[in-house]
Amino acid sequence: MDLSPSTVDHRLVADLDSRFQAGIALRAAAADEAGRVPEENWQELVDSGYLRVFHPREIGGLGVDGVTQAQAMEALARACPGTYWSATMSTLLCGKLISSYGDVVEHRRLLDPILSGAQIGAFAVVERTSGSDAGTYRTTVRRDPDGDGYLISGEKARITNAPNADLAVVLARLADEPGAEPGPGWCFAFVNLRQPGVDRYDMPHLGLRAMPWGGLLFDDVPVRREDVVPVPYREFAQGMAWGWLFISVSSIALAEAALQETIRHASTQVAFGRPLAHMEGVQAQLAEARAEIDAARLLAWRASWHRAEGRSVHELIAMLKPYATEMAVRVTQAAVQIHGSWGLTPGRPVERLHRDAPMSVIGGFTSNRLRELVAGSMGMDIDAYADFDWLAPTGLAEAPGGLPGTTLARPAAPAGATA
Amino acid sequence: MGGAVPTAPEPKEPRVTMEFTFTEELEQLRSEGRALASLVPPPAPRSAPAYGDADEDVFRAVAAKGIASACLPSEHGGRGLGIAEACALWEGLGEGTGDAGFVLALSVHALLCAVPLWKLGTAEQRSRYLPRVATGEWAGALSLHELEGGASPANLEVRAARAAAGGWLLSGSKSHVVNGSFAHHFLVTAVDDHGEVSAFVVDRESAGLSVERGTEGGDVLLLRDCPVPERALLGSAGAALRELLPLLTAMDSTAVLAPWLGVMQALLERALGAARGAQAFGRPVERLQTVRFALADMRTRCELSRDLVHRAAWQLDALSEPGRQEAAVARLFVTSAARAVTADADRVLALAGWLTDPVAERAASQARRLGATAGGVDAFRSVIAASLLGLG
Numbered sequence: 049m050d051l052s053p054s055t056v057d058h059r060l061v062a063d064l065d066s067r068f069q070a071g072i073a074l075r076a077a078a079a080d081e082a083g084r085v086p087e088e089n090w091q092e093l094v095d096s097g098y099l100r101v102f103h104p105r106e107i108g109g110l111g112v113d114g115v116t117q118a119q120a121m122e123a124l125a126r127a128c129p130g131t132y133w134s135a136t137m138s139t140l141l142c143g144k145l146i147s148s149y150g151d152v153v154e155h156r157r158l159l160d161p162i163l164s165g166a167q168i169g170a171f172a173v174v175e176r177t178s179g180s181d182a183g184t185y186r187t188t189v190r191r192d193p194d195g196d197g198y199l200i201s202g203e204k205a206r207i208t209n210a211p212n213a214d215l216a217v218v219l220a221r222l223a224d225e226p227g228a229e230p231g232p233g234w235c236f237a238f239v240n241l242r243q244p245g246v247d248r249y250d251m252p253h254l255g256l257r258a259m260p261w262g263g264l265l266f267d268d269v270p271v272r273r274e275d276v277v278p279v280p281y282r283e284f285a286q287g288m289a290w291g292w293l294f295i296s297v298s299s300i301a302l303a304e305a306a307l308q309e310t311i312r313h314a315s316t317q318v319a320f321g322r323p324l325a326h327m328e329g330v331q332a333q334l335a336e337a338r339a340e341i342d343a344a345r346l347l348a349w350r351a352s353w354h355r356a357e358g359r360s361v362h363e364l365i366a367m368l369k370p371y372a373t374e375m376a377v378r379v380t381q382a383a384v385q386i387h388g389s390w391g392l393t394p395g396r397p398v399e400r401l402h403r404d405a406p407m408s409v410i411g412g413f414t415s416n417r418l419r420e421l422v423a424g425s426m427g428m429d430i431d432a433y434a435d436f437d438w439l440a441p442t443g444l445a446e447a448p449g450g451l452p453g454t455t456l457a458r459p460a461a462p463a464g465a466t467a
Numbered sequence: 468m469g470g471a472v473p474t475a476p477e478p479k480e481p482r483v484t485m486e487f488t489f490t491e492e493l494e495q496l497r498s499e500g501r502a503l504a505s506l507v508p509p510p511a512p513r514s515a516p517a518y519g520d521a522d523e524d525v526f527r528a529v530a531a532k533g534i535a536s537a538c539l540p541s542e543h544g545g546r547g548l549g550i551a552e553a554c555a556l557w558e559g560l561g562e563g564t565g566d567a568g569f570v571l572a573l574s575v576h577a578l579l580c581a582v583p584l585w586k587l588g589t590a591e592q593r594s595r596y597l598p599r600v601a602t603g604e605w606a607g608a609l610s611l612h613e614l615e616g617g618a619s620p621a622n623l624e625v626r627a628a629r630a631a632a633g634g635w636l637l638s639g640s641k642s643h644v645v646n647g648s649f650a651h652h653f654l655v656t657a658v659d660d661h662g663e664v665s666a667f668v669v670d671r672e673s674a675g676l677s678v679e680r681g682t683e684g685g686d687v688l689l690l691r692d693c694p695v696p697e698r699a700l701l702g703s704a705g706a707a708l709r710e711l712l713p714l715l716t717a718m719d720s721t722a723v724l725a726p727w728l729g730v731m732q733a734l735l736e737r738a739l740g741a742a743r744g745a746q747a748f749g750r751p752v753e754r755l756q757t758v759r760f761a762l763a764d765m766r767t768r769c770e771l772s773r774d775l776v777h778r779a780a781w782q783l784d785a786l787s788e789p790g791r792q793e794a795a796v797a798r799l800f801v802t803s804a805a806r807a808v809t810a811d812a813d814r815v816l817a818l819a820g821w822l823t824d825p826v827a828e829r830a831a832s833q834a835r836r837l838g839a840t841a842g843g844v845d846a847f848r849s850v851i852a853a854s855l856l857g858l859g
Contacts, residue, residue, distance in 0.1 A: 328845075331849065418763075420756070426739055
């Protein structure tokens with residue numbers, strides 16, 4: 049491990065940080081209240097170069113290392129988590145999916161506008177019926193009987209950027225073509241959302257309120273032939289890992305922001321004749337927060353570094369996400385506790401961060417889903433649900449009848465007897 | 468809205484309400500039970516090895532294989548490993564043995580005693596001790612209380628007085644000494660009449676020095692007007708808290724801590740091995756979701772701990788002013804992780820039918836001791852908070 053400052057592009061990170069703090073951060077509270085990303089934010093993101101941070105030079109990126117990428121993410125997420133989600137979902141996740149699964153030449157027409165900020169992307173996976181259980185997904189891509197391309201139909205829900213995106217990478221079932229060998233059954237479809245047959249709606253959400261979130265409806269929407277990429281289902285987790293990484297960094301940034309806000313508050317708020325910060329109980333909470341944030345951040349740097357070097361490390365990221373996101377919930381909880389009722393008062397940063405934190409525990413695969421994946425990666429056999437009786441084999445299903453004086457259970461009355 | 472307030476109909480049977488009182492009769496029964504406890508003897512003194520206990524032969528066999536010499540410079544017969552390299556070696560020792568207590572005996576010799584002798588020792592002390600320290604021939608010992616510095620009352624119990632004939636007279640005792648039964652020398656801090664703390668390296672053969680087995684495990688070093696020469700002073704007089712303690716603390720949060728990375732990994736492998744093929748509630752243990760979650764969390768804690776220890780080690784190797792906050796963060800996090808991992812291992816092993824597992828039980832009791840040494844989690848939190856808040 050080499051953590052020398054020279055291994056990170058510090059000028060880039062410092063420049064992003066000062067730009068975001070001078071603009072986007074100042075609008076974070078208003079963005080949360082209005083429930084949308086302010087127009088100026090998007091222009092500032094474009095000007096800052098943030099949208100190009102995560103990509104190699106060949107496709108118009110900055111070609112920086114993984115730790116620099118993680119630090120750039122953190123700078124934006126600390127300024128405004130809602131803006132961060134929207135922008136990073138578009139350039140990092142959609143950008144990576146298109147550049148990894150698409151064609152380098154053909155799909156520049158999709159990548160270029162995403163990286164320039166002219167267009168916004170969404171990654172549409174989840175449907176109304178279930179979260180990560182792909183068995184319930186119904187959205188289907190099939191050959192257009194009247195043309196050269198495909199048609200997509202179905203509904204995706206609880207999708208970041210659904211209300212305003214120009215392009216969606218959609219995980220969909222891929223209908224086999226009549227007479228052909230069965231395909232993998234799944235595909236990524238790059239769908240232009242600015243055309244007839246696409247409908248969309250907003251969905252209310254607890255935190256990250258500035259982030260656009262909602263559903264997409266596809267009614268036989270045409271998709272170009274080149275924009276449908278058949279993928280085996282296991283590829284899906286590989287692609288998702290980019291999302292787990294950026295969500296983890298959002299939690300780390302959010303926890304850091306809450307910790308700094310809390311240090312400020314504890315140093316000035318006087319109670320019982322001394323600043324809160326002089327109380328051991330408060331100090332212990334701050335110290336635990338510091339340790340947990342550091343742990344998550346270092347693992348995020350390591351994962352991001354390997355990933356940018358071309359290694360999958362998707363198990364490592366699957367471990368990071370539950371830890372980092374649950375950590376942020378603990379840290380913001382402690383921050384509220386130390387702020388007292390100010391922590392529950394709208395307008396205070398901690399109140400907002402406390403609502404933002406749980407979003408990341410759920411979004412892009414829940415913690416429990418990822419723990420399952422990690423266990424599976426250690427060779428723990430996984431299978432679909434099997435009907436199972438927990439208690440009958442143990443005898444624990446029986447009520448404790450027959451103890452002296454018990455009225456909890458009595459021997460069953462003979463049939464036909466009345467009480 | 469007007470109208471009569473509806474009234475509940477009269478119950479046909481007496482109403483049953485909850486009862487929160489403890490009747491006199493129940494109170495007497497509780498007293499009766501408490502009184503019977505006088506027939507039950509208190510728990511016997513512990514018979515299991517203490518944290519840091521090592522069999523001398525095994526200790527010497529391992530120490531001689533490049534462990535005792537690991538962190539000493541080549542001019543004194545050492546391998547010249549940096550802290551990050553030592554962490555890797557020590558992590559392997561922990562993973563291979565699964566015994567953090569045994570590895571602690573090696574750490575006390577090769578890290579906590581040898582490194583201060585090198586860093587703080589005079590040319591004479593270095594040439595006298597280090598070659599035979601590096602081979603493992605002369606074993607070093609110290610009390611785990613030394614890691615607590617001035618905060619521990621235990622460290623005030625050895626007094627140092629200037630002797631009329633030159634040198635010093637040491638008197639008092641230190642408990643929880645590691646390697647006490649076979650050590651050649653002891654690293655001891657003592658308090659002088661002005662309340663200043665000095666460090667000494669005291670040879671076993673010194674008059675007035677004896678070692679006893681402690682009642683809580685570990686050895687007790689007894690010093691009865693033990694005369695030590697001027698050359699026994701390690702570092703400057705009165706400067707141990709400034710010179711020695713930061714060295715001990717830095718190693719305690721890195722290479723001395725690193726075996727726990729290995730022990731946690733070994734426990735994870737053990738739990739995985741036990742879960743595979745075992746049955747509980749009539750189905751394979753490896754398919755119980757709560758077991759799967761516990762195993763995933765164990766592995767996550769291993770990975771998180773590793774980065775924090777490596778960062779603290781890298782700082783010691785590479786920075787002129789390594790941060791005390793980062794070291795304390797590593798120590799705090801790994802200490803909590805060790806408790807959590809040993810608890811998870813216990814649960815998975817029990818479900819798999821390994822109701823008594825000596826390796827896991829030993830690790831659990833050692834993890835408890837890890838949390839109590841060097842001031843414990845409260846001290847680590849204080850260090851972190853002081854640095855966050857710009858206090859102290």
